[in-house]
Amino acid sequence: xxxxxxxxxxxxxxxxxxxxxxxxxxxxxxxxxxxxxxxxxxxxxxxxxxxxxxxxxxxxxxxxxxxxxxxxxxxxxxxxxxxxxxxxxxxxxxxxxxxxxxxxxxxxxxxxxxxxxxxxxxxxxxxxxxxxxxxxxxxxxxxxxxxxxxxxxxxxxxxxxxxxxxxxxxxxxxxxxxxxxxxxxxxxxxxxxxxxxxxxxxxxxxxxxxxxxxxxxxxxxxxxxxxxxxxxxxxxxxxxxxxxxxxxxxxxxxxxxxxxxxxxxxxxxxxxxxxxxxxxxxxxxxxxxxxxxxxxxxxxxxxxxxxxxxxxxxxxxxxxx
Amino acid sequence: xxxxxxxxxxxxxxxxxxxxxxxxxxxxxxxxxxxxxxxxxxxxxxxxxxxxxxxxxxxxxxxxxxxxxxxxxxxxxxxxxxxxxxxxxxxxxxxxxxxxxxxxxxxxxxxxxxxxxxxxxxxxxxxxxxxxxxxxxxxxxxxxxxxxxxxxxxxxxxxxxxxxxxxxxxxxxxxxxxxxxxxxxxxxxxxxxxxxxxxxxxxxxxxxxxxxxxxxxxxxxxxxxxxxxxxxxxxxxxxxxxxxxxxxxxxxxxxxxxxxxxxxxxxxxxxxxxxxxxxxxxxxxxxxxxxxxxxxxxxxxxxxxxxxxxxxxx
Numbered sequence: 001x002x003x004x005x006x007x008x009x010x011x012x013x014x015x016x017x018x019x020x021x022x023x024x025x026x027x028x029x030x031x032x033x034x035x036x037x038x039x040x041x042x043x044x045x046x047x048x049x050x051x052x053x054x055x056x057x058x059x060x061x062x063x064x065x066x067x068x069x070x071x072x073x074x075x076x077x078x079x080x081x082x083x084x085x086x087x088x089x090x091x092x093x094x095x096x097x098x099x100x101x102x103x104x105x106x107x108x109x110x111x112x113x114x115x116x117x118x119x120x121x122x123x124x125x126x127x128x129x130x131x132x133x134x135x136x137x138x139x140x141x142x143x144x145x146x147x148x149x150x151x152x153x154x155x156x157x158x159x160x161x162x163x164x165x166x167x168x169x170x171x172x173x174x175x176x177x178x179x180x181x182x183x184x185x186x187x188x189x190x191x192x193x194x195x196x197x198x199x200x201x202x203x204x205x206x207x208x209x210x211x212x213x214x215x216x217x218x219x220x221x222x223x224x225x226x227x228x229x230x231x232x233x234x235x236x237x238x239x240x241x242x243x244x245x246x247x248x249x250x251x252x253x254x255x256x257x258x259x260x261x262x263x264x265x266x267x268x269x270x271x272x273x274x275x276x277x278x279x280x281x282x283x284x285x286x287x288x289x290x291x292x293x294x295x296x297x298x299x300x301x302x303x304x305x306x307x308x309x310x311x312x313x314x315x316x317x318x319x320x321x
Numbered sequence: 322x323x324x325x326x327x328x329x330x331x332x333x334x335x336x337x338x339x340x341x342x343x344x345x346x347x348x349x350x351x352x353x354x355x356x357x358x359x360x361x362x363x364x365x366x367x368x369x370x371x372x373x374x375x376x377x378x379x380x381x382x383x384x385x386x387x388x389x390x391x392x393x394x395x396x397x398x399x400x401x402x403x404x405x406x407x408x409x410x411x412x413x414x415x416x417x418x419x420x421x422x423x424x425x426x427x428x429x430x431x432x433x434x435x436x437x438x439x440x441x442x443x444x445x446x447x448x449x450x451x452x453x454x455x456x457x458x459x460x461x462x463x464x465x466x467x468x469x470x471x472x473x474x475x476x477x478x479x480x481x482x483x484x485x486x487x488x489x490x491x492x493x494x495x496x497x498x499x500x501x502x503x504x505x506x507x508x509x510x511x512x513x514x515x516x517x518x519x520x521x522x523x524x525x526x527x528x529x530x531x532x533x534x535x536x537x538x539x540x541x542x543x544x545x546x547x548x549x550x551x552x553x554x555x556x557x558x559x560x561x562x563x564x565x566x567x568x569x570x571x572x573x574x575x576x577x578x579x580x581x582x583x584x585x586x587x588x589x590x591x592x593x594x595x596x597x598x599x600x601x602x603x604x605x606x607x608x609x610x611x612x613x614x615x616x617x618x619x620x621x622x623x624x625x626x627x628x629x630x631x632x633x634x635x
Contacts, residue, residue: 032414035413043406043413047406143490147427234428235427236425238401238428241402244402281406282413285394286414
């Protein structure tokens with residue numbers, strides 16, 4: 001047995017991604033004088049909040065061995081619906097937002113019911129439902145943003161508490177709840193059991209379909225929350241909200257150690273992964289990287305981060321005997 | 322004594338004049354300037370804007386001796402959320418000015434307000450400011466640009482026939498203004514019937530797919546106009562694939578190389594073109610003027626050009 005801290009590091013599944021994030025953070029701070037300014041950190045935190053919420057939802061599903069490609073579109077549709085409720089139907093803004101989040105839960109329920117009752121593959125199914133939800137968005141808006149979102153709710157997207165963006169605080173709260181449920185409750189342990197071996201979990205008497213259904217509902221609600229917060233951030237309900245929330249949360253989850261096959265990982269790791277992506281997107285602008293090189297640069301940093309994670313773990317494991 | 326009094330009086334007058342001269346508009350000088358250009362999306366039309374912006378930087382450097390850097394930072398997709406993220410990150414670098422083509426004025430407003438609160442000079446190109454915000458904007462008359470194209474189509478069709486309009490990004494104001502102005506021109510001619518409208522989201526591929534489907538569904542379609550630069554290129558490809566060069570007339574928009582090539586080989590009749598290089602050039606000039614403390618106009622019109630086989634050269 002070597003040193004105790006190394007042993008703790010190697011045992012902790014979050015260590016690799018945390019170290020990778022720290023290295024990227026430190027290098028960015030060294031190379032750009034603007035990186036550590038409070039304004040820039042708040043820009044990163046605010047950007048991370050929205051993708052972070054979808055990442056939490058996606059990582060919960062991935063632990064079960066599921067993938068939902070409609071989460072971003074659910075966020076967009078819920079955002080648009082909240083705008084319609086507030087502006088066109090005159091419903092009290094916070095009630096409208098709550099109703100939109102509930103709609104997100106219902107859309108998650110719709111996905112979950114189809115997956116569990118018809119035994120459909122969630123990845124394939126949600127390609128289809130993403131088309132339905134995205135189409136509904138266009139039918140309702142005809143591609144035109146809904147303006148006139150009341151100022152009182154814009155605090156939820158634009159406001160700060162002690163310099164920390166409000167949506168980031170909401171994301172942290174969602175992360176805390178998701179982590180508590182997954183780590184500290186039997187429900188969470190069942191999620192990992194299902195993700196590891198669904199047939200085995202059934203044999204153990206775990207109500208597999210019920211748990212899968214509830215996680216789809218929770219994921220839909222979180223996506224809806226991301227959508228309405230983005231409406232509060234923009235001050236308009238944009239039909240394009242959620243368009244870029246499809247691949248990034250999956251990539252973030254994988255970077256953060258969540259296995260696509262299920263049973264491994266946690267939302268905290270996924271948020272570290274999302275943090276890496278958010279910092280990369282930020283430094284690309286700070287360094288003035290050409291837009292034609294951005295894909296190569298960000299892809300290369302992600303590959304390096306994953307490789308660093310894998311290599312450091314292997315090294316530490318060897319060091320520890 | 323009288324002389325001393327006169328000298329003192331002159332000095333009393335000269336001091337504020339000298340102080341005023343120090344603060345006179347346009348006299349603030351720096352050794353280096355860094356401007357950031359944020360277009361709607363990575364797109365060849367915006368490359369031309371960037372070319373113009375770089376030319377302006379070179380010109381300013383040659384004329385003033387100052388170092389002028391223009392950083393071009395484009396969203397990978399035409400998404401207002403991603404564009405805001407880029408604007409916010411660019412603001413963190415404390416640039417001397419920011420030129421932006423807004424994807425959606427209302428959706429971009431929070432980021433623009435943040436820039437103004439940080440006293441970063443702003444210029445908008447190819448787009449208009451959000452309601453209630455005073456920001457210098459540069460571009461051509463979008464409506465007139467569209468009307469030049471739709472009037473030309475009406476003229477070729479002798480005021481009769483079925484036509485279609487390709488909208489660009491429906492939430493982009495310049496695209497929606499052009500689409501609306503096409504409709505206005507066609508509505509003035511009872512013999513012209515708009516049978517279909519497509520949305521291409523500023524993508525050549527989507528424009529091609531939409532145009533192919535619309536021509537399939539409307540076999541009597543006689544003509545096309547578009548509302549963005551990608552639209553006519555996709556429509557032209559669809560016309561060629563359907564073998565309808567002799568049946569369907571395309572009057573395009575803007576001056577991308579593919580558009581010019583289509584005019585040259587007869588797939589398109591002509592194009593009503595905005596001048597992206599000029600928009601980039603004057604964006605940088607307006608930002609520089611603001612950075613020096615000079616007053617700037619509210620709007621700079623870079624005009625439209627009408628391109629036909631006769632004036633595009635070989």
